[in-house]
Structures are given as C-alpha cells and as structure tokens.
Amino acid sequence: MPLAGEDRVKLQSLQGLIADDLGVLEGEYNSLLEGDLPLLQHICDHLKLGRGKRFRPTLLLITAKNGSGVNAEAVFAAACVELVHTATLIHDDFIDEAETRRNLPTVNAKWGPSAALIMGDWIYSKVFALLTARDMVEPMKIIARTTHSMSIAEMIQLERRRDLNLSEDDYMTVIRRKTASLIEASCEIGSLLHPELVKKRTSLATFGLNVGLAFQITDDIFDYLGDDRRLGKPVGGDWREGRITLPFIAAWRNAPAAEVARLQEALAGERGAELWPDVCKMVQNYGGVDYAYEIAHKFGRHAKDSIAELEALPQREILTAAADYVLGRLH
C-alpha cells in the first residue's frame, strides 16, 4: 500500500487510488450542473470554477470500489452528494452573508440573495428528481434524511448565533447534523453499492459520521489557527458570523471568571467582530485549540475502530488513511 508509513496522508494519494472513477465523476458533476437559462448557466459556470476537494465523493467511491472498473451508479450517487454539498454552501453563504468562497465571490455576493436561494433549491430538487427518476430509492432515502437533518442544524445555528452559552453538546448536535451527516451518508451510500460492504452498512455509516465530526472540528480549529490559503476563507470568519465553535467553548469554560467577565463586558459594549484578537488570545491561552484537537483525535479513533472488522477488504486500510488525512490537516 502506498499510503502506509506516510507521516501525513495526502488527499491526492487517496484520490489516486480511484482516479478513473473520479475522472468520470468530474464529467458527471459538470454535466449535472448545467441549466438551460442564461442566468442558471452563468451561476453553474461560476460554481464550476470554485472546485471543491471532492472529499465526500472520494469517500463514497473508495467505499464502493470493488475492483470491477468504474461503478457507474456509485459515480452518479457521488455526483449527487457533491451537488447537495454545493447547494448547502450556497444557502450557507447567504445566511452568513459571506463574500467569498474558495477565493471567488459567493453566489449571494455576485447575483444577490434571491438567486442564491433559487440556485440552492434548483440543485436540491434536481438531485431528488434524478435519484428518483433512476429508482435509486435507498440513496434517495439517505440523502433526503440527510438534507432534512442539515436544515435542522441550520435552524439551531440561527437560533443560537452569538450565544456564548452554547454547550459542547449543542455544538456536537449542530456539527453532527450539518457536516458529519453528509459524510456519513457518503460512506453509507458507498457501502450499499459494494457487494460485500452492503452487509456492513452500519459500520460504514459510523465511520463516516466520526470522520465527519473530526473533519468539522479540524475546520473549526483552522478558524483559530489562521491559514487563509488552506480554506480560501478569511480567518476568524466563524466568530465574525457568530458561530461559536469547540475551541471557544472549551476555552470559555476554562478561563478564569475575571477573564470571562472582562470579555463579556467588552462584548456588550463593542461590536463582536472587533474583539476577534482578544477572543483568539483567550482561546489559545485557555487550551481551546488543544482540547478541540484532542476531541478530533478521539473521533478519528472511533472512525478507525468502526471499520476494524473489515480485515479482508482493502477499504479498511484506505479508509483508515482517509481518517488520518483528516487529522493530519492539523499539522
């Protein structure tokens, strides 16, 4: 295995193992992201420029891979999952009033809120229409349930925006529903399309869920560590948008009462965004990043444990490497 022994797993190494499927995926994704109206087409073209990492399709395709060439149904499902992810980002960016995504203007910033809303609806409904037209009932069930779960997470986030008392449990609920659910869905759908893994559906779903949790926590840590290039998003974005994440939650409960009171007072008087340097310092000083790092690793271990039973299949080693990739992003 080329992945073994590497200190830091690269996404490209994983993607190299399913290069043929990913090639077909790109074509499928691009052909689904076509509209027959000028405005739709402009937005589709723009979305194609901001190419994502294809992390979810990669997991789906690795899971479904079984040595008999490109799995057309898996590729189609993987394109659907990526489209759902794209739709979610469009609606997210509207809610957050984000200006940029992947170093390009967001749909909201470029075409306005109505176009962002309709574009998300257009993509979601296209995915559902295509999956049902192809009678892919089980993937459809999983994706429908997942998008519903994601909408609940959005509502919780809206309700709890700027709520400094958000608990770790509340945070976990949000990231489980909002991010981990689609990664879970990717692995679960992948397992359904593999002749042997179909019996291990629950294990694969559990793997995806845990990788998804680790993935979101590492993303949330990035927002504090600061590396603009890595995400194409400005540092401190979560805080500015009122999203309270694990590094803050952990530091906030560790910080001495005087420090908490000082920051609370400052927040009452000033605009929150201006206090970002203080918040960042507090999170570093009181172990917020370390704690989040620890929790991300815990979920990484859970993920690997959940597929330990797949001894005879290559998926065990490759998916283990995928979990390592997620955690390795922190170094």
Place this chain on the structure above:
Amino acid sequence: MPLAGEDRVKLQSLQGLIADDLGVLEGEYNSLLEGDLPLLQHICDHLKLGRGKRFRPTLLLITAKNGSGVNAEAVFAAACVELVHTATLIHDDFIDEAETRRNLPTVNAKWGPSAALIMGDWIYSKVFALLTARDMVEPMKIIARTTHSMSIAEMIQLERRRDLNLSEDDYMTVIRRKTASLIEASCEIGSLLHPELVKKRTSLATFGLNVGLAFQITDDIFDYLGDDRRLGKPVGGDWREGRITLPFIAAWRNAPAAEVARLQEALAGERGAELWPDVCKMVQNYGGVDYAYEIAHKFGRHAKDSIAELEALPQREILTAAADYVLGRLH
C-alpha cells in the same frame, strides 16, 4: 349531484364531498408541521394560523376518492403537496420581499430572510424524507420533478423581472412550471391512488395542468381587478414586485404606439410602483383583462375535455365542477 346547476361553484361544496378526508388531512398537515426547536415551532405555529384554501389537497383527494372510506395514503400525499405549496410560498415571499401573506406577516418579514430560507428547506426536505421513508416512490418522483420545475420558473421570473418584453409564451412557461405543475402533480398523484383512475394517469395530469393554468391566470387577473380581501394580498402586488402577467402582456401589445411610448418614458424616469394607476388603466383600456379571461376559459375547457372520457366515474362531474369553481372566482 348537489353541484350541478349552480351558477357559481363554491369550493366549500366541493370540499363537503370529501369532508372526512379533509378532516384527517388537517390533522396530518398540522402534525407534520411540528418542529422540536423553539424557533422552528414558532414558525410552524405561525404558518398554521395563515390557513390556505387547501385547493391542491382537495383536488388530490377528490381524484383519489373511491368510496371505501378515508384513503390514508392519499391523505398523506395531500398533506405533502400542501407542505410543498407552503414551502414555495415562504421562499416566494422571501424573493418578493412580501410583507404579508393571508393577512399575516410573512416568515421573511417576521423572522428575517435566513429563517425564511431555512424554513423552506426544512419543509421541502421533510416531505422528501417522509415520502421516501414510506416508500411512496411514484408520488416522490412526481413531487421531486415538480419542485425542480418550480425552481426553474423562479429563476426565469428573477431573470425577467420588470422585463416589459416578456412574451405570452414566456409567461405561459413560467405559470406552467410554477403554479400549474403542482396542481398537475396533485391530480396525477390522486389518480395513482385510485384503483381505476390509475389507468387514466395522463388524463388526470392534463386536467390538473389546465386547471392550474386557469387558476394562475385568474389570480393574475385579480391583481388588476382589485379585491384585497379575496387573496389577503394587496392589489397591484405583481406589478410592484416586477411580475409581468397576462393582462399586461395582452394590453401592451394592443396599446397604440403612442401610449406604449408614453408609459415607457414614464417608467424610465420614475419608480415603476408609482405608475401602477397608469398601468392599471392601460390594461383595462386595451383589453388585457378580457383577453386573460378568455384564455383562462380556454384552459378551463381543455381541463374538462381531458376528463370527458371518465364517464362512469363520479370524478368527471366533481372535477368539472372544480374547473368551474376556478373560473367562477372571476365573477
């Protein structure tokens, strides 16, 4: 038949024929419109206050009715159709920045655009998740296809907002996709749940499509005729929101060049909303309302023709009366 011979069919008379099913529908709709977060629940409660006419569920239930008591699957599908309608209105009101709907503040006006966006997503995804969880594959296919069609109509409307050159064909495309498609879906789904009408699926879909076209055209006429109470929406709302409809399109092409030029010049200089009295007069003077009325009646006839073959079934007379109700709203 209590409906025959009436000059003007009342929706209540039609609904009286399926009172039991509609009673169960209300319970089903209300129980689906429940959320386990405070914010979700507040919005759900608010939506229940602004009760609609239940026109789409009525058509679905009339179509599916077969004399053997309440059809639980039809009631559930009818609730799903009404929920999709509700979600569409929430997103619509966001796009139009509408302040009121059914004499209540819109979700957008009361809770803001993010809540409106998420609420629509929550309802759509709930419908899809429930339909697939119940393995109602055909209704799911129809509803998925329909919501996609509706999103395309929204995009056309956005693209052509305030475009005085919108053709009658373009207008027809928009109302077919945006309004008629869900009424078509209601009748088509109803037919699938009736032991004999399942063979007449296409006829019922055609009926619904034509009734839907007539329904939207009469709605668009109301906007010019002016009856605030009937729709719970202010008169002239379409014009103010930049929606060019059939009465305008027809009058605009009939109006003498001098009148067109005068209005165009005025529109270039002033805010469109302030010209509403002039636009309204132009539409009345150049036969816009009469023409739209004629076209609505044409679709009403098409609707009735498409179910002429259902001679032996009570649906023929009841659905004919439903088409008459739609047209009768104009008197």
